[in-house]
Amino acid sequence: MPSGPGAKLTDVAALARVSVGTVSNVLNRPDQVSFDKRTRVLAAIEELGFVRNESARSLRSGSTRSLGMLVLDVRNPFFTDVALGAENVAEDHKHSLILANSAEDAGREQAYLDLFEQQRVQGVLITPFGQVLQRLERMRDRGIPSVLVDRLASTDQFCSVSVDDVAGGATALDHLVSVGSVRPAFVGGPFTLQQVEDRYRGAADAAARAGVPLQLFETPDLKFERGRRIGDLMSNLQSDKRPDAVFAANDQLALGLLQSFAANGLRVPEDVAIVGFDDIDFASQSSIPLTSISQPRQLIGERAAQLLFDEIDDEPGHVHSQVVFTPELVARQSTLRR
Amino acid sequence: MPSGPGAKLTDVAALARVSVGTVSNVLNRPDQVSFDKRTRVLAAIEELGFVRNESARSLRSGSTRSLGMLVLDVRNPFFTDVALGAENVAEDHKHSLILANSAEDAGREQAYLDLFEQQRVQGVLITPFGQVLQRLERMRDRGIPSVLVDRLASTDQFCSVSVDDVAGGATALDHLVSVGSVRPAFVGGPFTLQQVEDRYRGAADAAARAGVPLQLFETPDLKFERGRRIGDLMSNLQSDKRPDAVFAANDQLALGLLQSFAANGLRVPEDVAIVGFDDIDFASQSSIPLTSISQPRQLIGERAAQLLFDEIDDEPGHVHSQVVFTPELVARQSTLRR
DNA sequence: AAACCGTCTTGAATCGATTCATTCAAGAAC
DNA sequence: GTTCTTGAATGAATCGATTCAAGACGGTTT
Structure with missing residues (x-):
């Protein structure tokens, strides 16, 4: 007993x-x-x-067995998939992963970084939202390195794992043009998110090359509901003004658009074709499966965690590296009429 | 500097x-x-x-400022929504929430409970998978209380926050009958999950009352892919043998079914109606919006965290309580022809 | 001027596991 | 028989923040 x-x-x-x-x-x-x-x-x-008692253990030994991970939005399946990949690697190293949600709020982001510092996590995986790079450098100098996830490091101060969003944007737009679009539109925002900026830029360049105009619908966030509203707005346009194809900055937006078009009696893809970004599971599970730009979600998490452990283990000789995956088009029914 | x-x-x-x-x-x-x-x-x-240094702090003061939360599947949006609710309450109490994923694996479940004990978390929110109630009692006796989430405590040893799955199952089936189903089916499993068991029982009872048979398709898990396979299997049945309506134990399964039916040329709801469970955001965002049994997801997380803090703060005089929400039918296009 | 009081401040003791220099035992080598 | 070597075991010192009994200080009262 x-x-x-x-x-x-x-x-x-x-x-x-x-x-x-x-x-x-x-x-x-x-x-x-x-x-x-x-x-x-x-x-x-x-x-x-x-x-x-883990507190006593790590007080004396000077090291914890945990990583912090800070994502933009836990409710977005893209990020839970990335987290899953990272968690698996952490587990292999007998570390645990503390998953936190900045919820696209700079205050929360800072608060969670405070917490991670206090807990003396061994390292941080982060999809930055606000201006945190300086702070991350400071943390690294004090022994808490970080790896940027889903965001290319613009300096050589960090490792990062991301996809080539510019190329992804171009791929999306090329595809829309190739299925016959002459009035494509981009939906997404805020443009302070590097990912959004890059995807738009890739698409805009591709449109210019193809000689078609690219209409822009800027949004304050990337949620479903936002997609629905933009969709309603588009549906009310005269058919010769309405975009004949939409590239949405992520799948949640795209699914919102899809639903709105269905509700408003527009046929997808005949009246409007749609491309999303991320290729979350729900994209293919939608009953008009969504064409999307696929990122290797779990792999992104795994590589990021591996790079982080490299830096943790190997502190002095570590060379920062930028891993950039090339995203791939997965064409489905939302752009392909059968 | x-x-x-x-x-x-x-x-x-x-x-x-x-x-x-x-x-x-x-x-x-x-x-x-x-x-x-x-x-x-x-x-x-x-x-x-x-x-x-949080380690030193909690070593000396004898208490941490964190809760552990262990869910069945982080990739299921239902659980991230519940976690979000819990996190908000934790934040109000200046605690942080360590989110972990048992991934429906009894070994991982135990490992994370070990971790929580070592970290001396103040309490645990858990959707149990394996046989852990005895262990949880032992932990509570040592000062780490827990609250069962999405699962009615069968003893009076714990607080719990759940929905009435039996009633939910009955509601789902009544609805299917009311829209004309005479050959409904239940899809879900494993039956060791109390939620699945209860939802099935409610549906079976309701079917009996209505005088219709209820066919059972038992599954080893509740994932999309599983739904797709079961859907393919059903689609190949002769139309007079095929269920004319399906109640799926959760929305992920239901969306898998939906996609399979669409791919196989079955019309929803004309050929097969579908009801899911949880009413995750993607249910309504699907382009044939899914009828589902709605649970107050965030509220479940909030109440669970509140009960946990009650027990933490108030140790001696605490009375365990079972909060049971009644789930609600949200009828959408997957059961209602327009 | 002594006694008293409330408010701040002090610093040694403490939490519990780990570390590491030291001790011990037993067998190997000479 | 003595010295070495090796492997195992020991236990006091340590990590860094918190605690709390005791002390300092300034002001009031008698």
Whole structure:
């Protein structure tokens, strides 16, 4: 019968009639302890229901076993997929991942970075929202490195893992033109998000090359509901003014548009074709499956975590690297009439 | 210019020419410190870039400022919404929420509970997967209480926040019958998940009352891909054997079914009507919007966190309570022909 | 001037696991 | 029989913030 709360290392040592050092060794370097003492200690641990106090452990040893991850929006499946990839790598390194949500709010972002510093996490994976690069540099100088996720590092001060959003934007627009669009539009915002900016720029360049105009619908966020509203707005335009194809800055927006068009009696893709970005699972699961620009979501998380562990383990000799994946078009029904 | 890594409390005290106790007071009870010392201390903190060491803090004070939350599947938007609600309440209490993902794996579930114990979290929010109730009781006896989320506590040993899944199941089936189904089916599993079991039972009872048979398609999980496969399987049935309506145990399954039916040329709802469960955002955003049984997702998370804080704060006099929300039908196009 | 009071401030003791220099035992080498 | 070597075990010192009993200070009252 395990007993009450709060057995500590010394209690275990007393019960097993060994020193505290030996108990600690059983916990951390079990092969350096003789068989019979080891078994005695393990039995004592079991009997007392001893659970090691992580605070004491990391205070003394000076290092925690955790990473912090700060994403723009936990409700966006893109980010939970990235987080999943990162979590798997963290687990391999026997670290845990603390997942936090800045919710596109600069204040929350700062608050969570405070928290990560206080907790002395070993490193941070972050999709930045506000102006945090300076702060991240400072943290790195104090021993908490970070890796930028889904965002190319504009300096050589950080590792980053991202996709080539400009190329992705161009791919999307080329595709729309190739299925016959002559009045394409871009929907997305805010343009302070680098991802949005880049996707737009890629699309705008491609449109210029193709000799078609690109209409712009700027939005304050990238949520479903926003897509719905923009969709309603477009649906009310005269058909010769209405875009015949839309490139949305992410899939949530795109799905909102899709639903709005369906509700307003517009046919997709005949009246309006749609391309999204991210290729979240729900894109293909939608009953008019959505054409999207696919990012290797889990892989992004995995690589980011690997780079972070490189920097953590290897502090002095570490060279920052920028991993850039090329996103791929996945053409589905929302742009392809059958 | 903030200096190097690792300024500690004593450094701050030295620079501000006060004692460590005073610095600690500035941090924790600022109103008990005179104005000029307080400003001196704050200036020193600023100058040194001091960040308090949470490990040391919680070792000495004996308490952390964090909750653990363990969900079945972070990739399911239902759970991220619940987590969001919980996180907001945690934030109000100046606690942070450590979000972890058991991924419907009993081993991971145990591992994360180990972690939470070692970290001495103040409490745990959990959607149990394996047999963990005994363990949770033991943890509570040692001072780490937990609240069951999306799962009715079968004992009076815990607080819980859930919805009435039996009623929800009945509502779903009644609705299908009311729109004309005579050959409804239930899709879901594993039945070791209480939620699945209850939703099925409610539906089965309702079917019996209505005098229709209820076909059962049992699944090993509740993911999209599974729904797609079951959908393909159903689509290949002869039309007089094929269910004319499906109640899926959650929305991800339902959306998989929806997509499969569309791909196989079955019309929804004319050939097959579909009801899901959870009413995640993507349910309504699907281009044939999905009828679903709605749960107050964020509210579930909020109430669960509130109950947990009640128990944390109020340890001796705490009475466990079961909050049960009644889920609501949200009828959309997947069951209503226009 | 002594006694008293409330408000600030002080600093040594403390939380619990880890570390590491030191001790010990037993076998190997000479 | 003595000295070395090796592997295991020991336990006091340590990590950094918090706590709290005790002290300092300034002002009031008697």
